[in-house]
Amino acid sequence: MEKELGLDGLGDLALHIILSKLTPSDTARVSCVSRRLGVSASEDSLWAQFCSQDLHLSSPQDHHGNPLPSFKVAYQSWREAFSMYPWPLVIRVKRCWDKLKKWLSNNFPEAEATLRRGASESDIERLQTLLKVKLPLPTRLLYRFHDGQEVVDDKENSRRAVGSLLGIIGGYSFYNHLVNVYLLPISQVIVETRGVIRHLGFSSRSKYVMLAASSAYSEKLFFLNCTNGQLYVGTRNLPTDGEMIPCVPSALIRSVHSLHGDQQQDAMLLWLEEHGRRLENGIIKVRKEQGVRSINLFPEVPPLCSTSVTNGVQVRASAVFVPEFSDLQNEVEKYRFAYSIRMSLLAEGCVINGMTFGSCQLSRRHWIIRANEDIISDFSGEAVIGKFPLLHPGEDEFVYQSGTPLPSSSGSIEGSFTFVPGRLANPKGSPFEAQVARIWVLMEEELGLDGLGDLALHIILSKLTPSETVRVSCVSRRLGVSASEESLWAQFCSQDLHLSSPQDHHGNPLPSFKVAYQLWREAFSMYPWPLVTRVKRCWDKLKKWLSNNFPEAEATLRRGASESDIERLQTLLRVKLPLPTRLLYRFHDGQEVIDKVNSRRAVGSSLGIIGGYSFYDHLVNVCLLPISQVIVETRGVIRELDFSSSSKYVILAASLAYGQKVFFLNCTNGQLYVGTRNLPTDEEMIPCVPSALIRSVHDLHGDQQQDAMLLWLEEHGHRLENGIIKIRKEQGVRSINLFPESPLLCSTAVTNGVQVRASAVFVPEFSDLQNEEEKYMFSYSIRISLLPEGCVTNGMTFGSCQLNRRHWIIRANEDIITDFIGEGVIGKFPLLHPGKDEFVYQSCAPLLSSSGSIEGSFTFVPGRLADPKGGPFEAQVAMFPLQKPDYVF
Numbered sequence: 001m002e003k004e005l006g007l008d009g010l011g012d013l014a015l016h017i018i019l020s021k022l023t024p025s026d027t028a029r030v031s032c033v034s035r036r037l038g039v040s041a042s043e044d045s046l047w048a049q050f051c052s053q054d055l056h057l058s059s060p061q062d063h064h065g066n067p068l069p070s071f072k073v074a075y076q077s078w079r080e081a082f083s084m085y086p087w088p089l090v091i092r093v094k095r096c097w098d099k100l101k102k103w104l105s106n107n108f109p110e111a112e113a114t115l116r117r118g119a120s121e122s123d124i125e126r127l128q129t130l131l132k133v134k135l136p137l138p139t140r141l142l143y144r145f146h147d148g149q150e151v152v153d154d155k156e157n158s159r160r161a162v163g164s165l166l167g168i169i170g171g172y173s174f175y176n177h178l179v180n181v182y183l184l185p186i187s188q189v190i191v192e193t194r195g196v197i198r199h200l201g202f203s204s205r206s207k208y209v210m211l212a213a214s215s216a217y218s219e220k221l222f223f224l225n226c227t228n229g230q231l232y233v234g235t236r237n238l239p240t241d242g243e244m245i246p247c248v249p250s251a252l253i254r255s256v257h258s259l260h261g262d263q264q265q266d267a268m269l270l271w272l273e274e275h276g277r278r279l280e281n282g283i284i285k286v287r288k289e290q291g292v293r294s295i296n297l298f299p300e301v302p303p304l305c306s307t308s309v310t311n312g313v314q315v316r317a318s319a320v321f322v323p324e325f326s327d328l329q330n331e332v333e334k335y336r337f338a339y340s341i342r343m344s345l346l347a348e349g350c351v352i353n354g355m356t357f358g359s360c361q362l363s364r365r366h367w368i369i370r371a372n373e374d375i376i377s378d379f380s381g382e383a384v385i386g387k388f389p390l391l392h393p394g395e396d397e398f399v400y401q402s403g404t405p406l407p408s409s410s411g412s413i414e415g416s417f418t419f420v421p422g423r424l425a426n427p428k429g430s431p432f433e434a435q436v437a438r439i440w441v442l443m444e445e446e447l448g449l450d451g452l453g454d455l456a457l458h459i460i461l462s463k464l465t466p467s468e469t470v471r472v473s474c475v476s477r478r479l480g481v482s483a484s485e486e487s488l489w490a491q492f493c494s495q496d497l498h499l500s501s502p503q504d505h506h507g508n509p510l511p512s513f514k515v516a517y518q519l520w521r522e523a524f525s526m527y528p529w530p531l532v533t534r535v536k537r538c539w540d541k542l543k544k545w546l547s548n549n550f551p552e553a554e555a556t557l558r559r560g561a562s563e564s565d566i567e568r569l570q571t572l573l574r575v576k577l578p579l580p581t582r583l584l585y586r587f588h589d590g591q592e593v594i595d596k597v598n599s600r601r602a603v604g605s606s607l608g609i610i611g612g613y614s615f616y617d618h619l620v621n622v623c624l625l626p627i628s629q630v631i632v633e634t635r636g637v638i639r640e641l642d643f644s645s646s647s648k649y650v651i652l653a654a655s656l657a658y659g660q661k662v663f664f665l666n667c668t669n670g671q672l673y674v675g676t677r678n679l680p681t682d683e684e685m686i687p688c689v690p691s692a693l694i695r696s697v698h699d700l701h702g703d704q705q706q707d708a709m710l711l712w713l714e715e716h717g718h719r720l721e722n723g724i725i726k727i728r729k730e731q732g733v734r735s736i737n738l739f740p741e742s743p744l745l746c747s748t749a750v751t752n753g754v755q756v757r758a759s760a761v762f763v764p765e766f767s768d769l770q771n772e773e774e775k776y777m778f779s780y781s782i783r784i785s786l787l788p789e790g791c792v793t794n795g796m797t798f799g800s801c802q803l804n805r806r807h808w809i810i811r812a813n814e815d816i817i818t819d820f821i822g823e824g825v826i827g828k829f830p831l832l833h834p835g836k837d838e839f840v841y842q843s844c845a846p847l848l849s850s851s852g853s854i855e856g857s858f859t860f861v862p863g864r865l866a867d868p869k870g871g872p873f874e875a876q877v878a879m880f881p882l883q884k885p886d887y888v889f
Contacts (some may be wrong), residue, residue, distance in 0.1 A: 231247040
């Protein structure tokens with residue numbers, strides 16, 4: 001039992017679960033306390049979990065992908081390989097690469113194949129020595145995972161990349177200008193950086209290194225400043241005066257050389273993370289043009305990509321900033337942008353005035369170009385790039401790119417194309433204008449927020465917290481307008497509250513997301529906001545599962561309680577609820593499963609969202625009590641069980657009948673308890689959650705508050721979500737069944753086609769902690785079936801088999817306490833047929849210890865007992881644990 005005995009008093013499974021809640025470092029320290037803890041802390045399943053959590057490893061391997069004998073060895077190998085780096089930064093860099101590689105593997109495997117094996121520390125030291133720089137830690141780590149890309153031409157000309165469209169950063173083209181950016185390997189970084197120092201006249205003491213470049217050395221170059229951690233890209237003036245533009249907001253860069261803490265981020269890491277996000281969210285994609293695939297930097301999603309349809313002609317348009325053609329010293333053509341136009345005729349054809357045509361051809365174009373909001377060009381002309389595209393229904397898009405300079409860092413393009421139905425040489429109708437919806441052209445640079453275009457400003461504001469956004473909105477009128485945009489508050493509502501539509505905490509619709517966010521903050525202003533979001537996510541997870549699997553139980557959840565409801569409970573029962581429990585009731589006031597005539601008894605006994613089990617004539621199914629019932633039940637306990645009237649316990653959950661299974665929350669220490677068999681006589685109870693996890697239950701500050709009720713419901717949601725427990729239908733009634741279904745807790749064995757699944761659950765209400773022989777009660781569930789291939793013995797197949805006898809070996813810890821053979825099971829001799837429903841039965845076993853196990857076998861005969869078709873055989877029941885868990889339900 002989980003009283004305050006220390007870890008050595010726990011069963012193996014409970015010990016495993018508790019160790020899994022620790023960090024790997026804590027686990028390593030705990031392993032030194034005792035031999036048994038050392039053994040438990042060395043279990044590979046535990047280290048598999050740590051490898052999955054920290055490193056997303058599904059098999060034991062080192063950082064080069066080489067297989068290792070165990071997950072524990074793998075974890076130690078990773079920690080040793082990166083011992084000089086802050087571990088949170090190692091995890092972050094690995095996840096950055098994992099996200100990029102996963103996308104590349106699914107969408108652009110030929111580019112993923114160019115990624116080189118990680119560099120060694122000596123490779124990095126050689127670079128630093130030769131170039132006289134000290135790489136920022138994040139960039140150094142990025143190279144430890146992958147040493148750039150292997151896309152270099154013959155060794156004689158190491159300055160030019162081949163496979164030029166395989167760069168994982170991607171690129172664009174317009175006119176005869178083509179760029180495609182790849183990451184340079186360290187050897188190439190050294191060559192290119194020395195070339196820059198020599199050819200461009202950079203100082204030999206420059207702290208810049210070239211880390212990324214396009215297919216040709218002079219086209220598009222990215223430099224990392226090793227002192228401040230910023231990444232820069234060269235402009236048209238790079239060869240003459242070293243002019244460069246920063247690639248990442250400088251305010252985000254911090255602690256680039258710090259070996260302590262977990263806040264290190266330089267521009268290179270931020271740049272690759274943002275690139276991964278854009279790929280993952282479909283903002284940029286792989287395009288195939290002239291038979292060649294590449295990552296194309298022209299955006300594909302609104303608001304960065306516009307789409308319009310006129311008379312069946314669809315035009316998609318987007319733009320990208322072209323730094324290598326920009327000239328910051330030219331006030332008229334300071335910033336250069338390329339835009340991509342993709343036009344097609346939809347499958348229904350060209351439809352004008354109710355008439356449908358099988359083709360249409362472009363004749364003219366009309367462009368309106370703005371810098372900020374000022375029109376700087378209003379131009380009409382024939383064709384596009386000298387062509388008059390002829391469109392047919394459902395054929396590939398006609399794609400072309402062009403470019404335009406702007407005096408400002410943001411602006412827009414809109415316009416139209418004139419088409420004629422049919423062909424220009426043989427028109428079938430009058431010309432019409434196919435609209436080109438406005439596309440934004442902008443450079444995300446460091447001009448100060450008020451200097452940015454609307455879209456850039458929106459993007460930067462979306463990186464702030466809601467509180468920071470509110471503060472920023474007071475700086476200027478324009479910032480106030482941008483900070484009020486509905487799309488921004490929709491994002492905040494999604495991030496914090498998982499809202500897909502604007503609504504209050506009761507689910508009532510609201511006019512906007514900004515109003516919704518403000519109302520949520522006001523409704524829960526007395527609670528720490530991180531706790532509000534955590535409690536909402538706990539309920540969201542539970543309700544999502546219930547909605548998908550058990551909607552009739554979800555329908556019993558009551559509307560959230562008011563603050564006055566909670567205050568009434570606290571006044572009448574003279575308690576102060578822990579903050580997390582109080583918040584849980586603000587979202588849902590328990591379940592509506594109360595008999596109005598006999599208010600002490602729950603009806604709809606199978607609908608409890610906590611669930612239950614049955615064996616013999618004992619049936620429990622636990623529901624959450626509404627506040628009105630909490631008051632009634634708690635007063636009843638004080639009166640009938642002779643609890644002290646100053647008791648700080650309240651009943652929050654109970655089974656069908658008040659005397660069967662009752663859960664009490666201690667409002668002082670925040671622990672949840674369940675009554676044992678001795679509850680009526682001496683108030684004996686068992687804690688339901690590890691006490692070490694409970695903290696700050698009445699603290700109004702910080703974000704560490706968690707009481708047993710919140711932890712209990714979160715763990716319950718986790719078990720439901722991961723299929724550890726499921727819905728079972730027995731005797732026509734569906735309910736959440738607490739007999740576990742996962743392999744660690746549920747055993748499965750197949751013998752001659754007979755499958756036996758077995759698992760057990762701790763039964764606190766029948767446990768007696770004062771009885772040294774039958775202290776802990778467990779119920780076990782056996783599910784027997786004959787697989788579709790039938791009963792197969794000695795090469796012969798039979799259409800049925802029947803159970804005759806059972807054999808059980810029951811252990812307390814490792815000691816056998818029962819070795820029993822008997823006829824049938826619960827007085828029955830089940831006859832099995834292939835593919836039919838399982839035969840299910842439950843029984844129980846008491847133990848003097850809090851852990852043990854059961855294994856055994858069933859004797860079957862092929863055919864029937866009255867008409868056997870062959871000799872008997874033993875169908876094995878694989879060992880399954882009897883274990884008082886750390887979370888008791």
